[in-house]
Amino acid sequence: MPLVTRFYIDRSSPIHQMDARVKLIWVLVIFLAVMTFNHPLYHLAIFLSILAAAAAAKLPMRILFSRVKAIIPLGILIAAMWAIFGKEGVILWKWWVFQITDISLQYGISVGFRVISLVLALFVVLQSTEQAELLYGLIGLKMPYNFAFIITAIFRFAPTISGEADTIREAQRTRAMDFETGSSIERIRKSTSFLVPLIIRVLKTTLELSIALSSKAYGAYPTRTFHRQRPLDQSEKILVVALAGCELLFIIMRFAWGLGAVVPDSI
Template identity: 35%
Template sequence: MYTLYIERDSFLHRLDPRVKIISSLLGILAMILFNSPYLLFALFMLLSLSLRFLGKISFKEQIKVLKPLTPLIVITIAIWPFILDPKTFGLFIGLGYALRLASMAMITFGLLMTTTQRELILGFIKLKMPYEIGLTLTIALRYIPTLFGLAQTIIDAQRSRGLELEKGSFFSRIRKTVPILIPLIIASIKTAHELSIALESRAFGASRKRTFLHTIQMEKKDYVALIFVFLLFGLALYARYQLGIGYVKLY
């Protein structure tokens, strides 16, 4: 019900999942290299435009998946002025880390929005990852939007019963989250139990050798895209360590 995958006929959707998984990992590593808000903002916009034109994911859909991260992004920006002096410099660095967080989230969500769960599992397995680990990672990524959807449903239900989350002091609003957290934890445990029953009913783990109805195969465009991604990552390493671009010394 709460899957992030958006079915489109696009270049990113047609890429081999192994290419997208490797590209996502390298993209996240590249974001860790930099902390300058200027460069990270440019990279964030480049990611957004790539999803828009290569993945046919609209800007509205991108904002929708990033919206739950807004409180974390705001906290990231607000906390750095108390860590670094002067406070304007701390705010500057905070913007950089917030953009890094948003970019890394955009890369992860971009992978989930352009790749089905079946393709993700096959991609992990073809990369020589044990099936159990690949399935675990895929389920974890899959249930992030599910838990978010459950939380939104519980919040709407409690608001309909008169719960006012926006009013009161900071500690008062924290106490008001208890009627949300308890049902969310119970629903999460129930979901995990139902998932374990579904896996057992399908004889998960009964045989070490697995067969698949569908398979994946690298094509020419996949190799070209993978080479291009490695070149971009090499360029990022060169810019960071040889040219010193995109990194601001904190102390």
């Protein structure tokens, strides 16, 4: 399946209709929030709030978690790594130099949640925002256009190049090339029969693209317009202010009132 269809899920929801800039700011606030707190209950609350956003976007949880599941083992691993080197608190388990304390366990769970929540939030945005909208959002948040265009081109041409790669691999397999067997060195040697045609195809496509770009006036002038550019509407502006307010509140809770931390001296 082409990469372009992997993320976005078309639904009629207020989250889908929301300006991409607001959704990107929401991801930023989630990032700051997970970094602000290190208490598992607070992280659970953040995690549940992301699930609520996913539900509001009418995203199928099965598909959402099928995308996120690859990161869950990493989250658990990170949680375990932090948990087994506990120093403070009541020892719950000990073996050789490793020990888990009540505090290290809670801190580990919090750090694991950071990774999982952040990736989950990113996928909520990716699945509820068309890639073009997302890029307009990034440009609206002052990303340089040339950089945004490169990202667009990667999204646009990744499936094309992937299709070319599949065809080349097939063509060599029909000439009895077995890419799957042999030692590492032998496999590298074998890969030249795949990589050389692929590189040549990519170079040829790049040349065709540069000619086609020129014929579409790319770079004709130092600036350009964006047809989807629109100001945020009133409700979106209120939401941005509310998100900023939330983050300010989180910082006050954590650093002024000492809430939401099992290890107060650490982020």
